[in-house]
Amino acid sequence: MDAAETADTLVALTRAEAKLAELKARVAAHADDLHVGQEVGASSAATWLAHTTNTTRPVAAGTVKLGHSLEQHPLTRDALAHGEVLADQARVIIHAVDQLSDDVDTERAEAHLLAEAAHHDAKALRVLGKHLFEVIAPDEADAREAAILEAEEKAAAKACHLSMYDDGHGKTHGRFTIPTALAGAPLRKALFAIAGAEHQRLSPEAMGQALCDYIQRFPAKKLPTNGGLNATMLVLIDEDSLMGRVEKAGTLDTGEKISPSAARRLLCEAEIIPVVLGADSEPLDVGRGRRFHTRAMRLAMVARDRGCRAEGCDRTHGLHAHHHTRWADGGHTNVRDAVTLCHWHHQRAHDTGYETTYRLDGSVAFHRRQ
Known part of the structure; x- marks a missing residue:
């Protein structure tokens, strides 16, 4: 195939894939109605499908759910069956319409999003779905949008979490969920500023490096104190190693080891406090002069x-x-x-x-x- 034939074939295959997704979802929903898998002790048709086809349970459950959802949205089902929308677009349209109250013209809203699907991907459709009331009920649009945003912000606050773990080889991995407006957008803006990005796209590697710079630049004095100290990180290193006379690893006060070159690099921009018991520069004993430790x-x-x-x-x-x-x-x-x-x-x-x-x-x- 030449370039034109290859392009046409890819488009045709994508449309065929959409048609097949509708058929698969419809059959999966029917299997759920028939309790397929019950005869072998499966708890649901989705569980049976996942086990039988080596599909993950979330994916199998999503297929069954899509099939049932399409039963309630014949316009979207027909568009998917004809390859006019993709499966991810169909899910977004169904979700947006289901969020509407019963007192609005949901069929009109669904038809509007289906028409927009010809020009927008699933991500853009999700944004358009939040503004449906501007099309079907413009007089109520502002109040509806405010209510939706407030509900989303409350849900985001409840879902806020961060998990981190050290792999034992010098790398820390993590995942987090934070509210977009109050934390996600400011964080992205800060990282772009640190990276000096002129465009709205950064590679994951550049974003990761910007995050490291952000963490290292954030002034510890602005952090709340706990036990009389803020989140000050101590780098413990011999003077000979600090001055480069010998190469000996340093240690963080949390126990992690750090190479001498990395320790020297950190200390170039940090406050250096010699921890020498009894040194004249550090009043380590104030007797009964005060109750709390300095x-x-x-x-x-x-x-x-x-x-x-x-x-x-x-x-x-x-x-x-x-x-x-x-x-x-x-x-x-x-x-x-x-x-x-x-x-x-x-x-x-x-x-x-x-x-x-x-x-x-x-x-x-x-x-x-x-």
Whole structure:
């Protein structure tokens, strides 16, 4: 085939694929009505279809759902059966129409979106679907749009989440869901600004690098404090390695190792605080002069303890400075007579229902009193 024949064939195959998708969805819905798979103990026709064809369950369930949805939307079913719309377009149209109230002309709305499908893909149709009232009920459009946006924002706030994990090979992976208007759009704008992008498209690699720059540039002083410190990251490295005289890995206060070159690169733009116990430049012991530990003391303790010192605890964030001897009982405020504990174990240390034991190795043990 020459270029023209190849192009025509691709278009024809796409339309044929749409026709087949309608037929498959229609048969899948019929199979669901007949409870196909019940004879072999399948919980549903979708489960049976997934197992029999090695399809994922969400995809099989989506096929059955599309078939049932098309039964309620004959205009869209007919357009899909004739290859006039694609399966993803059909799903968007059905969803948009189903969001309308019963007091509006849904058939007119469906016909409008079907006509727009000839010029727009599924993503653009989704946007148009939010403005259906401007076509079928213009007098109510503004109020309807405001209600839809408010509902979407509430749903987005509830769905907000972030998951991260370290793969053990120097890379952290993650997924997140955030509200578009209040967080997604500002984040995208910030990343584009950092990347210096003149166009509205960046590669995933460029976006990832911009995110790293964003994290490293964000001033820690603007973050809320927890346990007397904000989210200050400590890079612990020998002076010889810092100055380049030897090559020795550094350590973050959260326990992760960092190459000497990366540590030196970070420290070029960071505040350098020498954590040397007893150094004249750091007042690490103020005796009874004050109750709460200074920022310098807390940083020194974090550098020394590398996390909560309670036995069996591996928490490294949001640590509190705790006096061995309570300040109210005559204890002194310094690094030597203090220990870092997480919020949970700090509460246990002040809970009279527990006995606290400070061991020689610096760890802390808790035992419930009888």
